[in-house]
Amino acid sequence: DAGVIQSPRHEVTEMGQEVTLRCKPISGHDYLFWYRQTMMRGLELLIYFNNNVPIDDSGMPEDRFSAKMPNASFSTLKIQPSEPRDSAVYFCASSGGTNEKLFFGSGTQLSVL
Amino acid sequence: DAKTTQPPSMDCAEGRAANLPCNHSTISGNEYVYWYRQIHSQGPQYIIHGLKNNETNEMASLIITEDRKSSTLILPHATLRDTAVYYCIVRSYGNNRLAFGKGNQVVVIP
Numbered sequence: 463d464a465g466v467i468q469s470p471r472h473e474v475t476e477m478g479q480e481v482t483l484r485c486k487p488i489s490g491h492d493y494l495f496w497y498r499q500t501m502m503r504g505l506e507l508l509i510y511f512n513n514n515v516p517i518d519d520s521g522m523p524e525d526r527f528s529a530k531m532p533n534a535s536f537s538t539l540k541i542q543p544s545e546p547r548d549s550a551v552y553f554c555a556s557s558g559g560t561n562e563k564l565f566f567g568s569g570t571q572l573s574v575l
Numbered sequence: 576d577a578k579t580t581q582p583p584s585m586d587c588a589e590g591r592a593a594n595l596p597c598n599h600s601t602i603s604g605n606e607y608v609y610w611y612r613q614i615h616s617q618g619p620q621y622i623i624h625g626l627k628n629n630e631t632n633e634m635a636s637l638i639i640t641e642d643r644k645s646s647t648l649i650l651p652h653a654t655l656r657d658t659a660v661y662y663c664i665v666r667s668y669g670n671n672r673l674a675f676g677k678g679n680q681v682v683v684i685p
Binding site for chain 2: 466493495504505507510512517518553555557560561563564565566567568569
């Protein structure tokens with residue numbers, strides 16, 4: 463398996479634009495997680511899904527952020543409109559069950575100018 | 576979940592064993608100790624986890640004290656590629672919210 467695949471690897475956009483980050487989890491994994499990492503706040507859990515259903519979105523910073531998982535092999539994290547303070551590395555991770563270890567993707571480096 | 580305390584940074588000599596400490600004095604009976612590491616510009620990578628007993632795998636060994644209030648991750652023969660931020664995380668059974676703290680920046684020195 464290729465592991466968790468995220469795209470794009472880097473994204474540079476201007477304030478106010480819509481940004482969509484993509485994630486393909488490991489096949490057979492039924493949990494998917496979105497994390498954000500900044501120098502100030504470290505790694506923060508934004509939202510996680512189980513069997514394509516959002517379970518806990520308490521980490522989503524505000525209404526500008528939304529996440530979807532239309533099927534078991536694809537998830538998106540959308541920011542609309544984007545702001546400079548959204549600049550961070552966004553990681554997607556998947557796991558094969560509760561208490562199972564997480565496998566992380568390589569992340570998307572987002573810069574909002 | 577219980578909070579963990581790690582040194583912010585430490586150096587280790589290449590080829591020697593690296594012993595990474597973690598305090599989790601408020602850990603409760605159903606909470607596991609997990610270790611992840613993050614090499615620069617990569618996503619975190621799982622290393623090992625345990626509940627009470629010491630654990631060993633191909634990457635490392637985990638030593639948990641009898642009172643479970645602290646643990647040590649041991650990298651048996653540190654290499655330059657082991658330079659990373661190491662996260663000690665306490666996680667209760669069934670809790671999918673893995674909370675990463677600031678971690679321990681470990682630098683392996685030639």
